[in-house]
Amino acid sequence: MKSTKFGKYGGQYVPEVLMPAISELASAYESYVRKNQDGFMDDFFARLKKFGGRPTPLYKAERLSEKYGKEIYLKREDLVHGGAHKLNNALGQCLLAKYMGKERVIAETGAGQHGTATAMAASYLGLDCEIYMGKKDINRQRPNVFRMEINGAKVNPVERGSGTLKEAINETLRDWSKSVDTTHYVIGSVVGPHPFPKMVRDFQSIISQEAREQIQEEVGRLPDSVVACVGGGSNAMGAFYNFLQDDQVNLIAVEAGGKGIETKLEGRIAHHSASLTIGREGVLHGARTKILQDEDGQIVESHSVSAGLDYAGVGPELAYLVDEGRVIPRTIGDKEAIEAFFLLSEMEGIIPALETSHAIGYLENHVEGDLGEVVIVNLSGRGDKDVETVMEESHRLGIKNRTTDRVGRGI
Amino acid sequence: MSIITDAFGEGPILIPYITAGDPNEEATIEYVAALVRGGAKIIELGLPFSEPIADGPVIQEAINRSLEAGMTPRKFFGLVSEMDHGVPIVVMTYYNIVYQYGEIPVESFVSESVRCGINGMIIPDLPIEEAEVLLEICKENGIDLIFIIAPTTREQRIEKIMEKVSGFVYVQARLGTTGIHKDVSRTTHESLERLREYDIPKSVGFGVSNSDHAAEIIKSGADGVIAGSVFVDIIDKGREEGIIEQDTVRLLEEKARELVRGIGEGIENNKS
Numbered sequence: 001m002k003s004t005k006f007g008k009y010g011g012q013y014v015p016e017v018l019m020p021a022i023s024e025l026a027s028a029y030e031s032y033v034r035k036n037q038d039g040f041m042d043d044f045f046a047r048l049k050k051f052g053g054r055p056t057p058l059y060k061a062e063r064l065s066e067k068y069g070k071e072i073y074l075k076r077e078d079l080v081h082g083g084a085h086k087l088n089n090a091l092g093q094c095l096l097a098k099y100m101g102k103e104r105v106i107a108e109t110g111a112g113q114h115g116t117a118t119a120m121a122a123s124y125l126g127l128d129c130e131i132y133m134g135k136k137d138i139n140r141q142r143p144n145v146f147r148m149e150i151n152g153a154k155v156n157p158v159e160r161g162s163g164t165l166k167e168a169i170n171e172t173l174r175d176w177s178k179s180v181d182t183t184h185y186v187i188g189s190v191v192g193p194h195p196f197p198k199m200v201r202d203f204q205s206i207i208s209q210e211a212r213e214q215i216q217e218e219v220g221r222l223p224d225s226v227v228a229c230v231g232g233g234s235n236a237m238g239a240f241y242n243f244l245q246d247d248q249v250n251l252i253a254v255e256a257g258g259k260g261i262e263t264k265l266e267g268r269i270a271h272h273s274a275s276l277t278i279g280r281e282g283v284l285h286g287a288r289t290k291i292l293q294d295e296d297g298q299i300v301e302s303h304s305v306s307a308g309l310d311y312a313g314v315g316p317e318l319a320y321l322v323d324e325g326r327v328i329p330r331t332i333g334d335k336e337a338i339e340a341f342f343l344l345s346e347m348e349g350i351i352p353a354l355e356t357s358h359a360i361g362y363l364e365n366h367v368e369g370d371l372g373e374v375v376i377v378n379l380s381g382r383g384d385k386d387v388e389t390v391m392e393e394s395h396r397l398g399i400k401n402r403t404t405d406r407v408g409r410g411i
Numbered sequence: 412m413s414i415i416t417d418a419f420g421e422g423p424i425l426i427p428y429i430t431a432g433d434p435n436e437e438a439t440i441e442y443v444a445a446l447v448r449g450g451a452k453i454i455e456l457g458l459p460f461s462e463p464i465a466d467g468p469v470i471q472e473a474i475n476r477s478l479e480a481g482m483t484p485r486k487f488f489g490l491v492s493e494m495d496h497g498v499p500i501v502v503m504t505y506y507n508i509v510y511q512y513g514e515i516p517v518e519s520f521v522s523e524s525v526r527c528g529i530n531g532m533i534i535p536d537l538p539i540e541e542a543e544v545l546l547e548i549c550k551e552n553g554i555d556l557i558f559i560i561a562p563t564t565r566e567q568r569i570e571k572i573m574e575k576v577s578g579f580v581y582v583q584a585r586l587g588t589t590g591i592h593k594d595v596s597r598t599t600h601e602s603l604e605r606l607r608e609y610d611i612p613k614s615v616g617f618g619v620s621n622s623d624h625a626a627e628i629i630k631s632g633a634d635g636v637i638a639g640s641v642f643v644d645i646i647d648k649g650r651e652e653g654i655i656e657q658d659t660v661r662l663l664e665e666k667a668r669e670l671v672r673g674i675g676e677g678i679e680n681n682k683s
Contacts, residue, residue, distance in 0.1 A: 019540075170464050296508065
């Protein structure tokens, strides 16, 4: 059997009832994804091109480059159909479900980006689709809920716990243990039991496959650094994967620092989502990885202004790469992320997702020596969905700029 | 032979589950006593984990109540040490709790369990593939590690699991999570049929709530009936409707008696 682990991380910590489905999925992954059986990967790439709008541009942010005195390139995953990198994975998994003869897909969603991507891919491929989403996330990402429903998906609110991504994953796993015969679970990130972390990474690695060629065409060499935000870590693994062998390229994983990572746990509540930076090894949602937990091993409620980064775990391969020293974990807080949201909007005409704004924010708030001269930032998604949150939070955090001033004056 | 396997010595038995610390520690001790008076021969005690992915809504809520009341692994062990009901105790929890306890991952949890008189463990998110470390430490310490056979588990996996399981094997009666259901599923009969050749007690759980279920399960050839949500539900209702604790104690004992009666009917049927 192929390894289910990355060093000590990963594995398959799931109820027995799911094990046969996971073994079935692991062999489907080996044959269709790894070995291109029945031309699966050719079919996938063709659909990504025609339905998904790939390849996405690698765009030189001229004004940002000037501001920071570096060559800053943005990998435009916000231009993928649906407005985020999430479709790369959702399309891959829905197509795989189809090849495996499943009729129904289920998915969890945090920010709603994965949910919308899955709903789109499911309707495009004619699969039934149900999405689990935390109540709190439903409230802060309403536009995405409507998009899912318009695409024909059923959105199930999850009321338990804090009503965010963690509870949505629990509930989707519970659905899957009832429906495993007919249903595929389209997991939204490089998390969960094997083969999910590897499979999602493979579907997302198209990002770095394109970017690695594009940057060499543009500047004639590899970049000094690649910067990506990390919640579960799918856009980061996608953006890093084809650079892993290039030791001279720094890979920077930017986590949500929330209200500050130095803040102590209050009961079972953390004020950030920095599992790679300060998480402790443990087992969550089917995998051994780095986790925000209390000393007894109870998982804590994480925090980020961005729903998509608000998760107490992280992909096991990232945990491994951080231990190996290949990926550098850094954090950007709520406030810095919102400032970066406005910066990119005002200087480059691109409204980034709040998740992505953490990666952009790292340009302003970087550790000396991390970035070098040529930088690729993975622009993982667009921020239309976040406009309301940003306005509210700016007010709360006292962030002043032209936009918040105007809105404040009621213009 | 293990003390848990011994408990099946005089014929099919009832194994109730409740969540420790729901709604508080003192109540748990009384509830366990009531279940034993009602005829329980093994007690399965839940040690709460914040992400109980194998449990349905009823037990999830119990786990939340227990955590909110301040239950921790340390308090759990203290609670079990105080119990002296003369029946084996099996702890049911999730792997992260086992892994994080004490100085040495896994080992500290197991040795503390032994010290407190726990006889077996059920870890629903630890399939046989990931269980090597815990299996070895349990073996060294004379604790049974009980595995689940699901309706989806196929022959090859059954063989692998049956090689390692001890105490009894937990036969999951249906797909999905724990909870209360109207009938005993057809899959129960099929699962027991597939396990017939193995010489270890088989206990059926997931969805058992009345004496007819219990009788049906025993008729299908099981050696034990596991019931959880039905007891947890009584505890929850007692709390909600403000019934005094003594009523909850009485209702738990009656429900246990009812299930034991069902088991008896199943046995009679098998004899005739």
